[in-house]
Structures are given as C-alpha cells and as structure tokens.
Amino acid sequence: MTWETVIGLEIHVQLATNTKIFSGASTAFGAAPNTQACAVDLGLPGVLPVLNENAVHKAIQFGLAIDAQINQENVFERKNYFYPDLPKGYQTTQLEKPIVGAGKVDITLADGTTKTVRVHHAHLEEDAGKSLHEDFHGMSGIDLNRAGTPLIEIVTEPDMRSPEEAVAFAKKLHAIVSSIGICDGDLSQGSMRFDVNISVRPQGQSALGTRTETKNLNSFRFMEQAINKEVERQIDLIEDGGKVIQETRLYNGDTGEARSMRSKEEANDYRYFPCPDLLPVMIEESLIDKLKAAMPELPEARKARFISELGLGDYDADSLSAHRPTADYFEAAVNVSGDAKLTANWMMGELAKTLNQAGLTIDDSPVSATMLGGLVARIKDNTLSGKIAKQVFEALWQGEGQSADEVIEKKGLKQVTDTAVIDAMIDEVLANCTQQVEQYRAAPAEKRGKMIGFFVGQCMKASKGKANPAMVNKCLKQKLEG
Numbered sequence: 001m002t003w004e005t006v007i008g009l010e011i012h013v014q015l016a017t018n019t020k021i022f023s024g025a026s027t028a029f030g031a032a033p034n035t036q037a038c039a040v041d042l043g044l045p046g047v048l049p050v051l052n053e054n055a056v057h058k059a060i061q062f063g064l065a066i067d068a069q070i071n072q073e074n075v076f077e078r079k080n081y082f083y084p085d086l087p088k089g090y091q092t093t094q095l096e097k098p099i100v101g102a103g104k105v106d107i108t109l110a111d112g113t114t115k116t117v118r119v120h121h122a123h124l125e126e127d128a129g130k131s132l133h134e135d136f137h138g139m140s141g142i143d144l145n146r147a148g149t150p151l152i153e154i155v156t157e158p159d160m161r162s163p164e165e166a167v168a169f170a171k172k173l174h175a176i177v178s179s180i181g182i183c184d185g186d187l188s189q190g191s192m193r194f195d196v197n198i199s200v201r202p203q204g205q206s207a208l209g210t211r212t213e214t215k216n217l218n219s220f221r222f223m224e225q226a227i228n229k230e231v232e233r234q235i236d237l238i239e240d241g242g243k244v245i246q247e248t249r250l251y252n253g254d255t256g257e258a259r260s261m262r263s264k265e266e267a268n269d270y271r272y273f274p275c276p277d278l279l280p281v282m283i284e285e286s287l288i289d290k291l292k293a294a295m296p297e298l299p300e301a302r303k304a305r306f307i308s309e310l311g312l313g314d315y316d317a318d319s320l321s322a323h324r325p326t327a328d329y330f331e332a333a334v335n336v337s338g339d340a341k342l343t344a345n346w347m348m349g350e351l352a353k354t355l356n357q358a359g360l361t362i363d364d365s366p367v368s369a370t371m372l373g374g375l376v377a378r379i380k381d382n383t384l385s386g387k388i389a390k391q392v393f394e395a396l397w398q399g400e401g402q403s404a405d406e407v408i409e410k411k412g413l414k415q416v417t418d419t420a421v422i423d424a425m426i427d428e429v430l431a432n433c434t435q436q437v438e439q440y441r442a443a444p445a446e447k448r449g450k451m452i453g454f455f456v457g458q459c460m461k462a463s464k465g466k467a468n469p470a471m472v473n474k475c476l477k478q479k480l481e482g
C-alpha cells in the first residue's frame with residue numbers, strides 16, 4: 001500500500017508594531033519579565049481595550065500580498081479558557097468574521113515545478129504570555145511581556161502533500177511577511193510559529209484521513225523533522241491495525257521526541273462570543289486602496305525585475321530577492337558598482353561566506369552595500385584583479401578603510417595598467433623562459449591558446465598579482481607572435 005501525506009498549516013505571525021494590539025505597552029523583545037505588561041494586558045477590572053490601527057493595517061497588507069479578499073466588516077471575539085499566562089481568562093481573537101478571507105500563495109519546489117497553496121483565511125488576535133518552567137524549582141514563572149502582542153493567524157487549506165511542500169510554503173510565507181515589513185521574521189525569537197496538521201490516506205482515496213496537529217514549531221528544520229516522524233508514526237499505526245486519533249501533539253526539536261498533549265475529547269469548549277468591549281471593525285475601501293498603493297514590492301515581483309531589468313539568472317534572482325534586507329543591499333550595491341552579475345557573485349560568494357563564518361546577518365555586515373559596490377566597480381574598471389579584490393574586501397571587513405579606493409591607495413594595490421611597465425615585465429619573463437618561448441613558436445596555432453596561460457601566470461607572479469591580466473594577455477600575444 002502506498003500512502004499519501006496531507007498537510008495543512010496554521011501559522012502565527014507576530015506583527016511588527018511598536019505597541020500591543022489593545023494597549024500602549026511596548027512589544028520590544030528581551031525586556032526584563034513583566035516590565036511591558038500594562039493594566040489592559042493584565043486584564044485588570046475596569047480597563048478597556050483600544051484597537052491598534054497599525055495592526056489592522058498590517059493584517060490588510062498581508063491580505064493584499066496573498067491576493068485575498070479583505071473583509072470590510074470584521075469582528076473580535078473572546079475565546080474563553082484558563083491558563084496562568086492568560087490573566088484575562090480569554091484570548092481576544094476572530095472567528096466567524098476574520099479580517100482576511102481566502103487567498104493563495106504560489107510555491108516553487110526543488111525540481112522547478114510550482115504549486116498553489118490556498119489560504120483559508122487569516123485572523124487578527126493577541127498573543128498570550130509565557131510560562132517559564134526551567135528556572136523555578138517546583139514552580140512556574142509567568143512573564144506577561146508577550147501578552148497582547150498582535151498576531152495574525154494564517155490558516156491554509158490541506159493542500160500540501162509532503163514535508164518539502166510544507167517547508168517551501170513556510171519559507172515563502174516568511175519571505176512575504178518580512179519583505180512587506182509586517183513581521184521581523186526572526187524565528188529564533190518566536191516571530192513566526194507553525195502548527196502542522198498531518199494525516200495520511202491510501203494513494204488515490206479522496207476522503208481525508210484523521211489528522212493530528214503538532215503545535216508550535218519555530219524552525220523550518222524542526223518542521224520537516226516533525227512531519228517526517230508523524231507521517232511514519234501514523235502509517236505504522238494504521239498498518240498494525242490501529243487507528244489515528246485526532247489529537248494535539250508536541251515535538252521537541254532538541255531531543256527529536258514527539259508526544260501527545262491532549263486528545264480531541266479533552267479539548268476545551270471555548271464558548272466564543274463577540275467581545276462586548278470592541279466594536280466591529282469597519283474597513284473603508286479608501287484605506288485598502290491607500291495601503292495597496294503603498295505596498296512594497298513582493299519577493300516574486302522583485303525576482304522578476306532582477307531577471308528582466310538586471311539580467312540575473314533564475315537562481316541568483318531567487319536567492320537575492322527572498323530576503324528583503326539582502327535584496328535592498330544588493331540593489332544599493334548595484335547602484336554603485338553598475339554591474340549586477342558581478343555584484344551578485346560577490347554577495348553570494350565572498351560576502352555570504354564571510355558573514356556566515358562570523359555568524360553575522362547582512363544587517364550587521366561591516367562591509368556596507370556602498371563599500372561592496374565600490375569594490376566591484378574597481379574590478380569592473382580593471383583597477384583590481386579578482387584576486388587582489390579579495391585582499392581589499394578583507395581590509396574593508398577589518399575596518400582598515402571606509403572605501404575600496406581608500407584601501408587601494410593606502411596599500412598600493414592598484415592594478416598595473418601602464419603599458420611601458422607591463423612591456424618591460426613581459427620582456428624580462430620571456431628572457432627567462434627562452435625554452436618555452438621556442439616551444440610556443442613551434443606549436444600549431446590551435447595549441448597556442450592553452451600554452452599562453454603559462455606566460456600569463458609568470459607575469460602575474462612577477463607583478464605580485466597586480467598586472468592587468470587582459471593587458472598582459474594582449475601584449476604577450478603580440479610579443480610571442482611577433
């Protein structure tokens with residue numbers, strides 16, 4: 001029997017607002033526990049929530065980015081349950097009337113094929129606080145700084161058929177929300193959390209199998225591992241004559257262990273009802289139009305532009321467009337260098353490698369876009385050979401100069417382009433290699449192309465890499481042929 005995997009995702013995305021969804025408390029990450037929770041976040045008696053306009057705008061922007069319908073009337077509801085990190089006793093969320101209706105996201109798979117994943121809807125809600133179990137012996141600590149942080153929860157249709165598709169979707173969503181600036185995209189700080197609904201069914205069957213939901217995965221790698229493990233568990237279970245029960249599960253990425261958290265029977269009845277403290281949100285067409293007009297370029301459009309306007313190949317365009325700071329850096333560098341392909345090579349080669357080794361992101365790169373663009377410009381105009389350019393890059397990285405030109409000047413790294421100097425150097429090299437010169441002159445024309453490499457190498461060595469290779473080539477040919 002062959003089995004088909006079916007996956008639907010629910011994704012919590014933290015919106016990058018300065019303040020919370022219903023209060024003025026800060027959403028900044030990393031503050032001392034309970035210093036950023038105000039009376040509203042604590043649910044003290046008598047307080048009233050005030051909806052953060054910016055959170056609404058960001059949710060609308062998300063809807064526009066996935067071609068979704070924006071529901072002009074949307075309603076907040078209370079989802080009632082008790083948990084220590086939820087002092088209000090309910091989460092304010094949306095159920096029947098979410099802000100974002102059905103939409104779609106196209107994903108590209110490793111084999112180059114594309115597929116459309118349907119988004120069922122996305123709704124606005126508030127985050128809960130955090131329970132801390134590790135530092136408190138026999139007790140739990142509660143940090144309410146995160147309580148009230150604005151989220152959108154994005155719910156997909158069960159359209160994905162493999163871990164690869166689920167991860168491709170998750171990455172695409174990450175690229176979208178970070179490029180349009182509605183989320184900082186920092187997975188390590190929990191800015192995006194993935195719940196994975198998984199079922200299996202015999203290949204060819206149209207009815208869906210019973211699903212489980214694995215909650216709160218915060219990395220693409222853990223997501224892939226959790227799916228593989230759960231699919232295997234479900235298939236083994238069914239093949240051994242058992243039945244999958246609908247349950248919520250947890251996956252521990254550090255240990256690779258998965259376990260059941262609660263079954264459907266134990267699930268709460270949340271007794272949703274419209275929040276009497278918040279009026280329905282009415283969104284005017286003019287606001288949607290305004291946000292549409294101000295919408296930053298989406299990764300897909302940027303990729304297409306990198307290909308059509310800048311002449312990049314599909315692979316380079318894809319790598320450089322997915323992450324907005326990287327794409328911004330690239331465009332800024334190209335503006336200075338005037339050569340997109342060469343700039344792309346340097347970004348994906350030397351820069352990516354050096355950032356990676358130092359454990360830095362492009363935002364913290366000691367070599368700015370202007371600096372890299374300036375360096376590439378000097379390669380393009382033959383001031384630097386590729387090899388010497390790496391020395392200049394290293395010097396810029398170490399802070400030994402503010403620009404490539406400054407480093408070149410200070411270190412005397414300018415490429416030698418003076419014909420007289422190159423001439424004299426070549427004469428000296430040829431005088432020291434009389435035997436090879438004879439061999440060259442005796443060789444048939446079609447073999448000479450390869451043989452000339454030897455002389456070029458000698459000249460480059462003699463100039464400590466500073467001679468202009470193209471000029472050396474041309475001059476050498478004249479002398480050897482002449």
Ligand code: ADP
Pocket residue numbers: 006007008009010155156157158159197198199208209210211
């Ligand atoms: P509920 O009403 O219990 O929340 P939904 O129908 O809203 O369930 O689905 C929640 C998530 O689970 C969605 O992402 C959906 O795509 C996914 N899902 C639903 N049924 C299945 C299934 N049989 N297999 C895999 N995923 C599923």
Ligand code: MG
Pocket residue numbers: none
């Ligand atoms: Mg649901």
